[in-house]
Amino acid sequence: MIYADNAATTKMCPAAIQAMTACMEQNYGNPSSLYSFGQQAREALDDARGRIAARLGCTPREITFTSGGSEADNQAIFSAAKLGEKKGKKHIISTAFEHHAVLHTLERLQKQGFEITLLDVHENGIVTAQQVRDAIREDTCLVTIMFANNEIGTIQPIAEIGAVCREKGVLFHTDAVQAIGHVKVNVAEQNIDMLSLSAHKFRGPKGIGVLYAKRGILLDNLINGGAQERGKRAGTENLPAIVGMAAALEQAVASIDEYTARLTPLRDKLIAGLEQIPYSQLNGDRDTRLPGTVNFCFEGIEGEALLLLLDDKGICASSGSACTSGSLDPSHVLLAIGRPHEVAHGSLRLSLGDDVTEADIDYLIQSVSEVVSYLRSISPFWRDLQTGKRPHVFAK
Numbered sequence: 429m430i431y432a433d434n435a436a437t438t439k440m441c442p443a444a445i446q447a448m449t450a451c452m453e454q455n456y457g458n459p460s461s462l463y464s465f466g467q468q469a470r471e472a473l474d475d476a477r478g479r480i481a482a483r484l485g486c487t488p489r490e491i492t493f494t495s496g497g498s499e500a501d502n503q504a505i506f507s508a509a510k511l512g513e514k515k516g517k518k519h520i521i522s523t524a525f526e527h528h529a530v531l532h533t534l535e536r537l538q539k540q541g542f543e544i545t546l547l548d549v550h551e552n553g554i555v556t557a558q559q560v561r562d563a564i565r566e567d568t569c570l571v572t573i574m575f576a577n578n579e580i581g582t583i584q585p586i587a588e589i590g591a592v593c594r595e596k597g598v599l600f601h602t603d604a605v606q607a608i609g610h611v612k613v614n615v616a617e618q619n620i621d622m623l624s625l626s627a628h629k630f631r632g633p634k635g636i637g638v639l640y641a642k643r644g645i646l647l648d649n650l651i652n653g654g655a656q657e658r659g660k661r662a663g664t665e666n667l668p669a670i671v672g673m674a675a676a677l678e679q680a681v682a683s684i685d686e687y688t689a690r691l692t693p694l695r696d697k698l699i700a701g702l703e704q705i706p707y708s709q710l711n712g713d714r715d716t717r718l719p720g721t722v723n724f725c726f727e728g729i730e731g732e733a734l735l736l737l738l739d740d741k742g743i744c745a746s747s748g749s750a751c752t753s754g755s756l757d758p759s760h761v762l763l764a765i766g767r768p769h770e771v772a773h774g775s776l777r778l779s780l781g782d783d784v785t786e787a788d789i790d791y792l793i794q795s796v797s798e799v800v801s802y803l804r805s806i807s808p809f810w811r812d813l814q815t816g817k818r819p820h821v822f823a824k
Contacts, residue, residue: 512569581721590619728810
């Protein structure tokens with residue numbers, strides 16, 4: 429079995445599992461309790477918060493634990509919107525290919541009277557700082573742009589965008605769920621005011637994440653109740669998951685140079701191999717992308733069938749097409765970079781993990797080529813393309 433869907437979730441690392449197991453066995457007290465056993469749990473919570481903050485380049489008080497990236501995105505955006513509304517500023521800038529945790533939150537704010545500008549994405553899957561500069565207005569209260577795209581893996585010029593926002597006095601939030609643990613992130617150096625992350629994307633546990641908010645930004649509560657997380661996120665902290673997240677983040681950050689150096693050549697070999705398939709196209713910039721993420725479109729096939737046949741060959745992957753979630757609509761990300769509907773339906777995302785080998789890459793290239801060839805052989809749509817009834821989108 430080759431697991432090539434690490435952008436969806438990752439296998440937990442031994443360090444995270446060991447940290448969680450020890451916590452559940454030895455540190456099961458409530459961190460809010462005043463007796464010594466509870467205070468031991470509080471010490472473990474504070475320790476994890478400090479270790480995570482150190483890896484992000486911020487202070488522990490700027491870290492709020494959440495249930496994951498989606499909650500962190502929601503809290504960041506709603507908080508910035510509320511702060512902006514108090515000042516009469518109700519304009520928000522984002523991009524057309526954000527994660528739905530951002531886009532659906534913006535849709536909700538739009539119904540509340542906010543004006544949303546979604547920047548166009550270049551065909552290479554990158555938004556420029558100049559686009560942000562040109563879109564900022566006097567009433568702009570927030571710019572929210574993802575660090576790395578979850579489908580095509582392209583990395584945005586976050587430091588440059590953040591610098592523009594600082595210059596203009598506008599809050600800048602980035603959904604860094606796909607970036608943390610895979611590329612270097614430092615909120616101070618990259619001019620980031622708010623950042624969202626999720627532990628299960630860098631070999632930590634599911635159901636736990638972080639919202640970083642620069643000191644001085646008043647967060648609006650999504651969950652009300654007790655005084656946990658300095659009153660900004662009620663509910664007893666999930667201490668085992670938090671210490672597991674801290675362990676996974678430490679390991680990911682410590683090994684990021686080695687991870688990048690090993691994975692990038694394998695990624696590039698995969699790209700070169702898949703490009704040999706006729707009428708195929710890499711989605712997003714060839715180089716400015718995550719070390720392990722590759723996304724291709726293939727003319728004349730459906731993504732769902734591609735995934736099912738790859739599964740038969742022992743390959744776990746995903747498609748840019750949303751048909752596996754019950755929708756017939758193609759990926760909004762691929763449409764945003766200019767892919768036609770009929771091509772966007774035939775997409776494949778392969779996201780590599782720490783344990784991938786060169787032999788795995790060879791097998792992936794061979795298997796995808798075989799499955800694409802088979803699906804085209806039984807496709808009336810492909811027959812129309814070959815006979816000239818329909819025009820090809822990609823060059824052969």
